[in-house]
Amino acid sequence: MSTLPEPASGRNEAKAARDTGSMRTRYKRVLSFCLHYWMLSPPLFFGILSARIASTLVDVAVPVSAGFLIDAIANGSRDNPGPAFRALALFIGLGATFAISRQLVTFLLNRLSGQSIAAIGRDSFRKVQRFSADWHANSFAGATVRKITRGMTSFDTFTDTLAFGLLPSFIVMVGVSAVFFYRWPVLGVIMAVSIVIYLTVVITMSVRYVRPANVEAREWDSKMAGALADSITGNAVVKSFAAEEREDAMFESVSGNWKWRAIRSWDRSAISGIVQALMLMALQTALLGTGVWLWSQGQATAGGIASLVATQFLINGYLREIGQQVRTVQRTVNDMDDVLDFRDATMQVADAADASPLQIGKGRIEFDKVDFRYSGQSKALYENFSLVIPAGQRVGLVGPSGAGKSTFVKLIQRLYDVQGGVISIDGQDIAKVTQSSLRQAVGLVPQEPVLFHRSIAENIAYGRPDATRAQIEEAARLAHVDLFVNNLPKGYDTLVGERGVKLSGGERQRVAIARAILAQTPILILDEATSSLDSVSELYIRSAIERLSTDRTTIVIAHRLSTIQRLDRILVFEDGRIVEDGDHAQLMQCKDGVYKKLLETQLQSGEIVQAAE
Ligand code: ATP
Numbered sequence: 001m002s003t004l005p006e007p008a009s010g011r012n013e014a015k016a017a018r019d020t021g022s023m024r025t026r027y028k029r030v031l032s033f034c035l036h037y038w039m040l041s042p043p044l045f046f047g048i049l050s051a052r053i054a055s056t057l058v059d060v061a062v063p064v065s066a067g068f069l070i071d072a073i074a075n076g077s078r079d080n081p082g083p084a085f086r087a088l089a090l091f092i093g094l095g096a097t098f099a100i101s102r103q104l105v106t107f108l109l110n111r112l113s114g115q116s117i118a119a120i121g122r123d124s125f126r127k128v129q130r131f132s133a134d135w136h137a138n139s140f141a142g143a144t145v146r147k148i149t150r151g152m153t154s155f156d157t158f159t160d161t162l163a164f165g166l167l168p169s170f171i172v173m174v175g176v177s178a179v180f181f182y183r184w185p186v187l188g189v190i191m192a193v194s195i196v197i198y199l200t201v202v203i204t205m206s207v208r209y210v211r212p213a214n215v216e217a218r219e220w221d222s223k224m225a226g227a228l229a230d231s232i233t234g235n236a237v238v239k240s241f242a243a244e245e246r247e248d249a250m251f252e253s254v255s256g257n258w259k260w261r262a263i264r265s266w267d268r269s270a271i272s273g274i275v276q277a278l279m280l281m282a283l284q285t286a287l288l289g290t291g292v293w294l295w296s297q298g299q300a301t302a303g304g305i306a307s308l309v310a311t312q313f314l315i316n317g318y319l320r321e322i323g324q325q326v327r328t329v330q331r332t333v334n335d336m337d338d339v340l341d342f343r344d345a346t347m348q349v350a351d352a353a354d355a356s357p358l359q360i361g362k363g364r365i366e367f368d369k370v371d372f373r374y375s376g377q378s379k380a381l382y383e384n385f386s387l388v389i390p391a392g393q394r395v396g397l398v399g400p401s402g403a404g405k406s407t408f409v410k411l412i413q414r415l416y417d418v419q420g421g422v423i424s425i426d427g428q429d430i431a432k433v434t435q436s437s438l439r440q441a442v443g444l445v446p447q448e449p450v451l452f453h454r455s456i457a458e459n460i461a462y463g464r465p466d467a468t469r470a471q472i473e474e475a476a477r478l479a480h481v482d483l484f485v486n487n488l489p490k491g492y493d494t495l496v497g498e499r500g501v502k503l504s505g506g507e508r509q510r511v512a513i514a515r516a517i518l519a520q521t522p523i524l525i526l527d528e529a530t531s532s533l534d535s536v537s538e539l540y541i542r543s544a545i546e547r548l549s550t551d552r553t554t555i556v557i558a559h560r561l562s563t564i565q566r567l568d569r570i571l572v573f574e575d576g577r578i579v580e581d582g583d584h585a586q587l588m589q590c591k592d593g594v595y596k597k598l599l600e601t602q603l604q605s606g607e608i609v610q611a612a613e
Pocket of ligand 1: 401
């Protein structure tokens with residue numbers, strides 16, 4: 001069992017913090033997050049707040065003015081309609097002020113929400129893009145996309161619910177209680193007590209009864225999205241194995257699990273709604289019953305009762321929504337969790353605080369007593385691993401699958417942090433230089449090149465966006481991309497499809513080679529770069545690589561040994577160790593050597609007939 005420290009996983013750290021965090025901590029976290037984005041424009045934020053408070057106070061005053069109108073009519077005379085018209089003017093004026101100020105809130109909020117949501121999307125994207133290769137390997141791309149978009153829409157819903165729901169509801173409750181206390185103290189007491197009971201029941205039901213079901217349904221919602229994305233992304237494999245029905249069954253099982261949890265969560269919301277409706281009916285009975293009793297005692301006028309009925313409708317409208325709003329707040333707080341986790345996650349591979357740009361020279365690479373283990377693996381891949389690749393040397397890596405060749409080049413790009421020892425380039429510890437400067441110095445043609453759904457020219461220029469068209473076409477010619485591009489109707493402007501699906505594996509690889517040629521980095525890594533090419537293209541590419549690798553440190557990983565025979569040095573990997581080290585001629589002299597045996601096997605199988613010739 002290895003004694004290396006457990007590699008850090010930012011995602012798990014953030015998740016653990018979330019699981020153990022109390023409700024209050026979570027709400028605080030979400031509030032401070034939202035406040036940050038609301039305050040991107042303080043004038044807008046405070047404008048909305050003032051307009052909202054003013055419009056709600058006006059709303060509370062409307063029923064009172066309705067009472068004045070009724071009293072003015074009941075007590076006035078037709079010969080002197082002035083007081084009635086004044087009361088009417090007040091009633092209409094208040095109604096109009098409410099409508100206008102509410103629309104003002106909407107217009108201001110549209111602006112604030114638009115800029116805040118765009119900023120949340122931008123910040124989450126920025127963070128997720130910089131998460132380590134390990135994080136991306138362990139996350140479903142589809143689920144990550146959904147988490148970010150869900151976080152953005154949840155922020156929007158949360159803001160709307162506060163601005164149009166909870167904040168005005170709170171103002172109405174306080175305002176109405178105050179008006180009642182002033183006019184009929186007994187109704188004020190009934191109102192205040194009822195509000196406390198109502199809120200206690202509604203919030204308790206939402207938190208303890210509805211929310212747990214919501215959370216579970218949401219988790220299965222993410223799983224369903226992840227399963228869908230995984231299967232659709234791998235559709236080519238599904239087709240090649242005619243596994244549509246198997247995938248159907250897998251998805252049906254996931255969606256079946258989601259279905260029951262979703263139904264339970266919706267049912268609980270409905271039951272909670274029924275309880276609220278019953279409590280509101282009880283409140284209505286108590287208020288109106290007491291109102292009529294006050295009238296019978298001569299303590300309330302007809303206008304007073306009319307304003308009571310109108311106020312009753314007003315608070316009913318606001319309180320009826322409160323249960324739904326509390327649940328919406330809870331759901332959106334939960335839904336923002338993932339985006340908050342992204343924001344708070346520690347970068348698994350982070351730039352050091354005092355990181356400076358790599359001063360790249362000729363590209364000398366050194367591994368000094370390096371220890372490395374993948375997270376989740378019990379055994380270390382490299383232990384006390386030391387190696388020097390002099391500047392400009394062209395090195396081939398061979399060895400059985402899983403020996404650690406790809407990991408070796410990933411460590412050079414610092415896609416993972418090592419747990420012990422130092423990897424340095426031109427004498428500088430790569431953990432102490434900025435990642436962007438490091439990766440700009442290392443060109444890569446990966447095992448499975450990923451292209452963007454952009455034009456071929458844009459894909460080639462990805463490592464050097466300022467390249468001219470002539471430079472792009474020259475790199476394309478060197479990598480023999482021109483051979484197939486010339487047959488495409490739109491040539492270099494052809495879009496390649498998602499992940500480059502519209503090109504063959506060999507064509508994709510040639511585009512990736514052209515991209516590396518154009519980037520002109522001092523260090524070049526070719527990971528199985530010629531594995532998808534036919535023998536003729538491979539010969540062309542090999543000559544291009546030879547030209548390309550002159551005066552550059554080049555590392556070539558290849559299964560076909562013909563690719564690397566002419567390199568300066570060949571390293572044979574086995575179980576994370578180098579078991580043979582020398583050029584082709586030296587390794588061929590090792591009796592029973594691994595390299596010699598591998599080569600003989602490939603010659604016998606005809607795999608590298610070209611090289612034998
Ligand atoms: P191949 O020739 O098949 O590409 P390789 O020699 O390049 O193999 P690596 O890809 O470096 O081998 O893998 C070395 C070991 O590390 C393997 O056992 C592999 O399963 C493991 N490994 C690789 N990537 C990860 C990862 N992201 N998480 C956990 N283990 C990994």
